[in-house]
Amino acid sequence: MPLLEINNLHASVGQALSPANPGREILKGIDLSVDSGEIHAIMGPNGSGKSTLAQVLAGRELYQVTSGTVLYDGKDLLEMAPEDRAREGIFLAFQYPVEIPGVSNMYFLKAALNTVRKNRGLEELDAMDFLNLVREKMKLMKMDQTLLNRPVNTGFSGGEKKRNEIFQMAVLEPRLAILDETDSGLDIDALKLVASGVNAMRSPERAMVVVTHYQRLLNEIVPDYVHVLADGRIVKSGGKELALQLEEGGYASLGVYDEAEAVGKV
């Protein structure tokens, strides 16, 4: 049984006025199957629906699923609240990590970890054990310990925010990690650092869905499968060589146009 199985998933954004007018449809029938231990890359031009797919899987209520099914570990994912999905091991590394002023990173992460642990039938970690765990994971991301005492993402640089996401992932040890444009806004050194953190977490018990616009991340995090998303549908799937093909020929080589680029050309 695959860990994640998406069948004919349709999702819209905006107010559904009537069955005939369900808002703007963004996902127009996605099929995807992900097994434990696999890394799937979702590539595609801007506006193709990559981030929407990531958000829908995490349960963002901004989007309405209009049809299709998603099974996670055999359970109906779409029936689950976002926090329950997280507790069951789904982690989304946000494209734009959110700032929470006044709440320390440490406090936030401890609260998160303990809900996840509770769900797994484990005891809550006390302050000492938590600190030890966190120190170990921080080394992995080469993160400065002072970051722990700063408010969540507040005043962080773009690179620090992205590293903080992967650091949280390392602490929470999800079964399914969805990385949404984790490479955006990173210079090459930061990218390598983030990628090495992600690679350290590859495991036969864990699946990852890596959403990206660019091939360069996939040089560092080498996927097992690559899917190209265009206009809300997966138009092509293949092995890691598909990403290289895109790198050389661009999305146009697949007959897919980047919305932003297309607008530029007109």
Add this chain to the structure above:
Amino acid sequence: MSSPPNTIETLATQEYKWGFVTDIEADSIPRGLNEDVIRLISAKKQEPEWLLEWRLKAYRHWLTMREPSWANVQYPPIDYQDIIYYAAPKSKNDAPKSLDEVDPELLRTYEKLGIPLKEQELLAGVAVDAVFDSVSVATTFKEKLKAMGVIFCSFSEAVREHPELVRKYLGSVVPSSDNFFAALNSAVFSDGSFCYVPKGVRCPMELSTYFRINAKDTGQFERTLIVADEGAYVSYLEGCTAPMRDTNQLHAAVVELVALDNAQIKYSTVQNWYPGDKEGRGGIYNFVTKRGACRGVNSKISWTQVETGSAITWKYPSCLLMGDNSVGEFYSVAVTNNYQQADTGTKMIHIGKNTTSTIVSKGISAGHGQNTYRGAVKILKSASGARNYSQCDSMLMGDQCGAHTFPYLEVKNTSAQVEHEASTSKIGEDQIFYCRQRGISTEDAVSMIVHGFCKEVFRELPMEFAVEAQKLLGISLEGSVG
């Protein structure tokens, strides 16, 4: 305002030998207000002649005053002749017979605060004959304070036992003619707390109405007077985190603080009066005058308040910084949810040299709540080297609520430094989703975000108060987002 301590102790003290409630007949004073009613109140309390005169003077002045209308709050006109001005003990016949008769919403809140069943009954006003063993606790405290020379008792007791102190300080900070509600309070105040800390004494414990003996009938028009003599220190806690029901809709309390040379007073409040139901029906009108005078050099008065209750809050704990180098502080969290309205803030009046004041105000509005910060900083000509720092932050939850800020500044000395910062933020759907994606429930997320927002104020509260206040905020704002 100040929740009368409807706690175990209070009930227990009903039959306590120092009880002052003994010979009062229920409902013996008719509705309405005139000089006879005031004479009757004074007579019932066996007050000295000077106090009666003081009350009458206040009443006569009150008659010439008009209810203030400048606050950013709305409520139907109050009929002052339809109020019973003597808080007689409540008849048990009117009280709910058991918790089954109490608003389930209220019970759910008690549950969440982890309040034991017996206390729940007390807070909800259930008619129970309870026997508790806490009298001894209160007595022990009282003995300890007495040994250090600290006077801490009900206002009535103070009038009887320490008339010279009361006479010296009563109305010296908030004159009976100060404002409409203060004048009304001065005329009819029922009871309250009195505290005097003698020279050089550091009060060894947080004083709380919770432990006060004889504090049953203080509800509607409460009067508090705290005096810290030279070099003394006292920390006073007022209120209770559990929401309290009260049949009196209008509350007009007065609190006066006096700090002499090198003295320090820390006054913390958690106010959680019944805010009315979700449609805004019922709920307490809380019109309070609180003021502290830093009379001595190097004296300090610090107000910390967490206001989550009441339908309407009208309250400006202030500091008169008279002594050179004196310090005034105001830390406030005010929450308005559903149809609550709060117009609150502070006044810092700099008179002495090198006086400093700090204002940190956090307003949280949810539902249809309206939250107004109104603050005045006045630097008089005499106040060379005065400094003020003000920070007013507002947080909005949802799109039906409002936040308003009215800072008034008046600077008459060119050597003064005044800073004001203000911000408005919104608890975003994105923040909540981020937390939920990490496994944290919406409820916990809101509580976490709000606590982060209020941190600077909470850290001013005594430890266990801070923990309760945080819980309380979470409950007050439950269901406001998402």
